[in-house]
Amino acid sequence: MIWADRLQRIDNRILYVTLAVAVAIPVFVRVRMPIPPTIETLGAYEAVENVPPGKLVMVQSTWDAGTIGECEGQCHAVIEHLMRRGQPFVIWTSNPASPPFYNRIIEAAARRHGRVYGRDWVDFGYKVPGGALAFGVQSMARDFPGYMKSDVRGTPVTQIPALRHVRNATDFALIVTIGYNPIGEFIQFVQSVYGTKVVFGIAAINSTTTYSYIDSKQIVGMLVGARGGAEYEMLVKRPGRGVQIIMAQSFGHLLIIVLVVVANVSALAQRRLSRGAQA
Amino acid sequence: MEHATWTGATLLLVLCGAILARIVAARRGRPVFIRRIAGLDHLDDALGRATEMGKPIVFSPGFGDLGQMSTYAGLACLEYAVRRAARFGLRVIVPVAGATMFPVAQDVARDACIAEGKPELYDANDVLYLSGDQNAFAAAVTGIMEREKVGAAFYFGSYGFESLLLAETGQRIGAIQVAATDSFFQVPFFIAACDYTIFGEELYAASAYISREPTMLGSLSGQDFGKVVVAALLIAGIVAATVAQFNGASSGAFNALVGLLGR
Amino acid sequence: MTGWLPHPVSPFSYQGLTIWLGAVATLAIFSFLFRENRAYRFAEHTLLGLGIGFGVATTITDIIIPKWWNPLTEGWGQGHWGMVALALTELLLGLLWYGLYHRRTVWLSRIVMGLSIGAGAGLAFKAEINDKLPQIIASFKSPYVPAAEATAFNNPVSNTVFVVVMLAVLSYFFFSVEQRHPVLRTSSRIGRVFLMLTFGVFFSNAIMTRMSVFIERVWFLLTQWLRMGA
Numbered sequence: 190m191i192w193a194d195r196l197q198r199i200d201n202r203i204l205y206v207t208l209a210v211a212v213a214i215p216v217f218v219r220v221r222m223p224i225p226p227t228i229e230t231l232g233a234y235e236a237v238e239n240v241p242p243g244k245l246v247m248v249q250s251t252w253d254a255g256t257i258g259e260c261e262g263q264c265h266a267v268i269e270h271l272m273r274r275g276q277p278f279v280i281w282t283s284n285p286a287s288p289p290f291y292n293r294i295i296e297a298a299a300r301r302h303g304r305v306y307g308r309d310w311v312d313f314g315y316k317v318p319g320g321a322l323a324f325g326v327q328s329m330a331r332d333f334p335g336y337m338k339s340d341v342r343g344t345p346v347t348q349i350p351a352l353r354h355v356r357n358a359t360d361f362a363l364i365v366t367i368g369y370n371p372i373g374e375f376i377q378f379v380q381s382v383y384g385t386k387v388v389f390g391i392a393a394i395n396s397t398t399t400y401s402y403i404d405s406k407q408i409v410g411m412l413v414g415a416r417g418g419a420e421y422e423m424l425v426k427r428p429g430r431g432v433q434i435i436m437a438q439s440f441g442h443l444l445i446i447v448l449v450v451v452a453n454v455s456a457l458a459q460r461r462l463s464r465g466a467q468a
Numbered sequence: 469m470e471h472a473t474w475t476g477a478t479l480l481l482v483l484c485g486a487i488l489a490r491i492v493a494a495r496r497g498r499p500v501f502i503r504r505i506a507g508l509d510h511l512d513d514a515l516g517r518a519t520e521m522g523k524p525i526v527f528s529p530g531f532g533d534l535g536q537m538s539t540y541a542g543l544a545c546l547e548y549a550v551r552r553a554a555r556f557g558l559r560v561i562v563p564v565a566g567a568t569m570f571p572v573a574q575d576v577a578r579d580a581c582i583a584e585g586k587p588e589l590y591d592a593n594d595v596l597y598l599s600g601d602q603n604a605f606a607a608a609v610t611g612i613m614e615r616e617k618v619g620a621a622f623y624f625g626s627y628g629f630e631s632l633l634l635a636e637t638g639q640r641i642g643a644i645q646v647a648a649t650d651s652f653f654q655v656p657f658f659i660a661a662c663d664y665t666i667f668g669e670e671l672y673a674a675s676a677y678i679s680r681e682p683t684m685l686g687s688l689s690g691q692d693f694g695k696v697v698v699a700a701l702l703i704a705g706i707v708a709a710t711v712a713q714f715n716g717a718s719s720g721a722f723n724a725l726v727g728l729l730g731r
Numbered sequence: 732m733t734g735w736l737p738h739p740v741s742p743f744s745y746q747g748l749t750i751w752l753g754a755v756a757t758l759a760i761f762s763f764l765f766r767e768n769r770a771y772r773f774a775e776h777t778l779l780g781l782g783i784g785f786g787v788a789t790t791i792t793d794i795i796i797p798k799w800w801n802p803l804t805e806g807w808g809q810g811h812w813g814m815v816a817l818a819l820t821e822l823l824l825g826l827l828w829y830g831l832y833h834r835r836t837v838w839l840s841r842i843v844m845g846l847s848i849g850a851g852a853g854l855a856f857k858a859e860i861n862d863k864l865p866q867i868i869a870s871f872k873s874p875y876v877p878a879a880e881a882t883a884f885n886n887p888v889s890n891t892v893f894v895v896v897m898l899a900v901l902s903y904f905f906f907s908v909e910q911r912h913p914v915l916r917t918s919s920r921i922g923r924v925f926l927m928l929t930f931g932v933f934f935s936n937a938i939m940t941r942m943s944v945f946i947e948r949v950w951f952l953l954t955q956w957l958r959m960g961a
Contacts, residue, residue: 202764202765208945212950216954255602255603257947259940285785376862381862381865393937394933405865405866433950434950476860535851571831601786604775604782656930657937673906689907702897705870705871706871713876
């Protein structure tokens with residue numbers, strides 16, 4: 190069975206190029222697919238939808254260039270939803286590379302919906318190093334103005350209109366984290382202590398073990414990778430990066446399934462052949 | 469909860485008490501049994517194969533820093549690997565991701581060579597501080613593996629997404645690879661690309677087994693007691709929940725148990 | 732996106748130049764898939780340098796200056812000697828880390844290392860209790876659930892699988908006994924099978940994540956750099 194041998198020895202580089210071609214198809218051909226929301230995405234959407242008017246939301250973003258594919262759609266959809274509803278929010282990060290990415294999305298959404306900095310959103314930028322999140326999250330949950338002190342523009346928290354009455358984590362109706370990893374500190378030190386609701390936006394790879402937090406009601410919703418972003422974008426009726434990626438991903442996944450089947454069939458055939466030769 | 473509750477404090481005391489008691493017992497010389505982890509045999513095999521091929525090996529003690537227990541487990545295994553390698557006269561390249569880890573890894577490698585009576589085998593340039601950035605670290609380690617054509621690669625410690633980049637490169641260059649990590653998300657990549665993978669708490673068991681360090685042995689044994697306590701609690705809860713389902717919501721045992729743990 | 736044929740963005744504008752640099756760096760990194768080469772090595776070293784440089788710069792501008800230098804100078808200027816003393820103590824403790832780099836001073840670093848590990852462990856106690864206790868309570872699942880009360884996360888099949896998997900996996904991680912007893916051995920083997928299944932799920936989710944990252948780069952090259960597309 191020469192074909193089995195050949196299939197087992199396909200040059201990796203051919204596979205890489207084939208994959209690149211497969212995921213590029215939606216660039217050239219308009220593809221439409223249904224993207225129904227899963228319960229975890231619906232949970233996230235409803236959590237934002239149910240925030241009482243005027244109540245603050247905290248967004249913590251840690252995604253950057255390396256995770257645009259997974260997280261940009263999530264950030265785009267959540268910010269669009271908040272801006273459309275006119276829900277005031279604060280945003281901060283524990284990754285110094287993140288602000289340029291989320292600010293691009295926020296500024297575009299603010300222009301679309303006529304929102305004003307300081308009243309509709311406040312950016313605190315890079316406030317806590319990733320390694321000190323446990324300390325930082327606890328401190329800001331206990332005394333938000335005392336820990337944050339001032340926003341990225343240097344305005345003290347007490348002088349920012351949207352934050353005049355903020356004291357601690359109970360003044361936030363919802364916390365949404367968007368990044369590669371789930372930020373467990375918000376469960377350990379905020380949700381369990383102050384009862385503030387938490388939504389995770391994370392890379393698909395990290396979702397498997399995070400589902401248990403939905404079951405235990407420690408989080409109210411979760412956006413899983415580009416899929417979660419795409420589903421949320423469809424819910425807010427503004428398709429963007431998430432939908433783009435998920436379309437391309439479908440072609441990539443189809444190719445991988447075909448390759449896995451072909452590789453296994455050829456490996457079995459090869460094994461049978463070698464057993465036959467030994468007999 | 470902001471402060472410890474009675475239930476939480478009692479649970480902590482029982483679990484920590486068991487660990488401390490076992491550590492004290494182990495330190496006093498009481499034998500502590502830890503079963504051998506199968507992956508350790510593969511570590512020895514990989515070193516032997518690298519010696520036959522006459523190629524250097526890479527041993528990465530993880531992407532974690534000195535605050536993570538997995539790093540210490542990785543360092544204990546690093547010492548074991550360097551000692552074994554020194555016996556065979558093998559060159560060991562140790563890429564390090566954390567600045568604080570760098571001198572510690574250097575010390576471990578140097579001491580291991582000295583302990584084997586071969587201090588000349590230690591080369592300070594083979595313990596490399598690369599970067600604390602995952603992408604940069606992965607790019608650097610894969611580059612080294614390609615250039616040095618390493619015969620075996622060992623990944624012992626905590627890892628992030630760089631795991632697959634490292635392991636796939638190792639597989640492509642034909643290195644024998646053994647991974648041991650408590651980073652559960654990375655285990656599948658190591659399983660797919662390495663010859664053997666030690667996962668979860670097995671990493672700690674492996675390092676305790678190798679080092680025979682009483683603190684590590686006692687701690688592992690105490691944790692096993694903790695697992696029995698948690699398993700008993702879970703079984704009691706499951707039974708109470710089942711009884712509650714049959715009796716309707718009025719089951720006192722279930723409500724009492726949940727109330728106790730939630731208090 | 733303006734056509735099927737590539738017509739790259741002009742590099743003679745700030746945005747165009749940024750896109751060109753991004754495209755060249757992406758191609759250099761992708762070239763590793765073909766073979767290890769100089770372009771990849773250049774990109775690798777650039778990335779290393781950028782990573783370290785960016786990390787150092789942001790640590791100074793976003794952490795050291797606002798969290799240490801500003802309180803120190805403000806305290807000094809306003810005569811708040813408590814703030815000054817605190818900042819100087821922080822400096823002293825921070826400098827102790829550098830004891831690591833010499834054999835004679837390594838003991839100094841152990842003081843701060845001990846403090847860090849102690850504080851970390853103390854936080855971990857609280858974190859683990861707050862994180863795991865609700866999950867332990869949520870694990871009290873009944874294998875019997877009346878049809879009227881069944882939900883996506885609470886139904887007889889899910890609950891039975893959950894209970895079996897949880898106890899089997901727990902038994903796999905017992906190290907202080909030789910797993911010879913038939914019950915423990917069987918349970919441990921079932922645990923390992925389920926762990927492998929879980930790793931399969933991890934793996935497929937990982938493919939999804941990696942694919943998203945790859946797609947984003949391919950789309951960047953095609954649509955932003957080469958300006959192709961329908």
